[in-house]
Amino acid sequence: MKKRNLTFYLFIIPVLLWLMLLIVFPHVDLFLSSFQFENDDGVTVLSFNNYLSFFEDSIYWLTFLRTALYSISITVLAFVVTFPVAFYLTKVVSRKYSSFFVLLLLIPIWVGELVTIYGWMILLSDYGVINSFLIYLGIIDTPIVMLYTDFSMIIGLLYMSMLFMIIPVMSALDSLDDSLIEAASDLGASKWTIATKIVVPHAMPGIASGGIMVFMLIIGDYVAPNILGGKSSLWFTEQIYNFFLTTINWSQGAAFGFLLLMLSSAIIWGVLKLTGQKLERVGS
Amino acid sequence: MIRSLPNSKFYKIGYRIYISLFYIFLTIPLVTICVLAFNDSNFIALPWEGFSLDWFFSDTTERLGLFADEDLLISIWTSIETGLFVAFLSTLVGTFAALLFEEEKFRFKGLLYFLALAPLVIPGVILGISILLSSTSAGIYIEDNFGIYIESLGPSFWLVVFGQFSFCATYVMLLVGARLKKFDRTLEEAALSLRASRLESIWYVTIPFLRPAIIGAFVVAFLISFSNFNTTIFLIGSDLTLPVDLYTRIRFSLTPVLNAVSLMIITFITIAAVINIFVNRKK
Amino acid sequence: MDHILEVKDLSKYFVGFTAVQSIDFFVEEGGFFSILGPSGCGKTTLLRMISGFEEESEGDIIIRGESMKGIPPEKRPVNIVFQNLALFPMMNVEENVAFGLKRQKISKTEIVTRVKEMLDRVGLNGFEKKNVTELSGGQRQRVAIARSLVLKPSILLLDEPLGALDRKLREHMKIELKLLQKEIGTTFIYITHDQSEALVMSDKVAVMNKGRFEQIDTPKNLYKNPKTSFVAGFVGESNPFEITSYENGVLTTSHGWKLTKPNLDYTPLKLFIRPEAFILNPTEDLEGIDVVEMKVKTILFDGANTKISAIITQSNDEVLISLPQNAQFEDLKEGDMVKVGIHQDDLKCYKD
16 A cells, blocks of 8 residues: 555544544444433433333334334325426426526525425415415315314425425436437337336436435424424424423433434335445435 | 427426426415515414515514514524534535545545445434434533533534534535546646645645535535524524524414514525526526 | 666556566666557556556666655656646646646746746747637647646656647647757657657657567667567558468468578568568569569559558468659559569568
């Protein structure tokens, strides 16, 4: 090996500090804390109690399952809703306007989740814009309850995450040569065939990265379920949040956090394996 | 199907309607907020009671407008400060990381790179609680063994900065790294051949090439920091950042000042986005 | 003359293959030394070892009597002109040329004078503030050379810098480069796969093949007396033949053409004959000449380089023959029979 020059150390020391102090050490500590349990004598001991209580109390593991299933379903929904848009913006609309349309996509992302979720709260509340509008039109007499339901929670989660699906899918579609679609059409393929046999397979890497981003954002979200979801719309992050900030039982919260991390890692790993993607591509 | 292929009228119109509905869905929450920010009402939603700038300028206890609400202004300032520190730190370390992973060879590079990418797939909540746990443990350890109490290791301004930095650096690394992949390494060799040291060659040749990406990454890191809630909520001390302040107000004291401050954010972001487009067009 | 560069038993091994194997040579002060070889022969690796971008696996590089072992590129008294020139796109001409000077502790005024002097020398005054992207290919070339020469290196290494230029400009730059080198007297080491570049410009040329030097010689010797069959085939044009037997001073090609070549102390396997070695309609009384009858197959008109392709009636071997510059054979046409003589000395025979 060549002798290392100073520059190498200049680069690697801050990077190591970042990764060790802020990524590795905290997660090791999270793992260790999850086994700490205060027994009846008030002494902290190592135990599986934090994990056992997860399985003993059905509200916990039911919420866990619910969160997982909802996250997967909303991720699929995000794909279904945004794919035609991504295709439209890359292949259909004239290039003159496409940058304007893409700009519109970016604004909600940068404005931030809190503001957009708040916007949905105004829209969906009993005296909100949608109900007022419907009453004004005479379609309904009394407001439909939309806020604080699973419906409003799904809308919120979908809204704040779907744009992270569009962007990678668009960049994947950008590299699809138009002549492939023209050729398929020339050979007599129907639109449906072209979409399922050519467009979607080509966009698969983008769909996978987008899917992972969206899934991760939804499963780890707190704002949308908490602000838009009702009392019955429990989300697993809310339980973690409660252990940390309300009932102050950190090791129990750590155990739940670790379970969430395992769940999301397992699903992401599975998707990466299934689609043959590399983690590296997810960020790009 | 695409620009060059003929389509049935039905298909074309159907597609356009779908896209329009999508954009309505996309913009309606933001438009609603912007309009209601000028509503002369004490409630956040409808009915429309007439135009008013009260929620920006009024200074009464009943209607405390944005520019009179000191707490809100402080939390905006805290967010700006946090964002600047986070952007600076993550741009620095993220750029180092990009240079390290693109240009250097060393043992365990693959493992280290994997760790650097990990924040992409760790939910923000998890990052928040694990950093909270570990910094608190570190604080207790230091206090027990050295008798020094470090306030910043508990929930505080600096803990928020480091917490947000932990994942912003990854985004910077990816953005700068993408540009670095297009860099012609012989330029660096040319600089070395012209008697520049390794550091000089990076400073005078590589960094100027990366400059647009570095500036972009700085802005991205600032914006991510400015709007972050999921990680921040666990690390925050007494100085609330704007998203945490907004959250608390949404939960406990809903007033239309939220519309006003949201309008300001939306306006700011829109202007920034438009500037960005014009700058890119020029190139 | 002093040896400004000495390379001793230099080798470079990569995983699975050897890029450079046991190379020994020296370069004289003020010389124009070319390394000529096909792509993949290891010449770039050799250059990168001299400049310090690659570490040698074995052997040593000595510049002005000092070993370069472990010395990083920025500390070596050599500069490179890269194949793609590697001009800094974010700097103008002046800043590019001043770049190396600014990295040393040199006063601003001196930098300004030296840069100006250098730009004058390469004929680029008035271009100081131009961005390098606005320059023509030849001008960019000169900036790259000026940028290196301004540092007064012991040796200037040039890595096929003319490769990207179009033919006309390349011909012009060849001459310009040679004149520039003569004028300033810096030692140039030039690597190329283009034999004409190497032959026109160099004082000495090393022909490299598969990581080794086949021959180091003056361009003239290289052309006249190639030492190996590779050099004979690679440098200049040649008609190659396989030799199947050598008995009593007579060579027989694989097609059965017999040629007299007395006094070889080995059994040759390959034979090369230059197109210009063939003498059309030789006078009968010349010594040491084999005469053979050929049929003109086709005429390859190329101005002064016009050749004919002809079939030897005796053996059906096909050969390329240069036509003399005078108009003597102007009305030769397809199907004509000609008598062709070859002198024994022009038969270059090799064992492998």
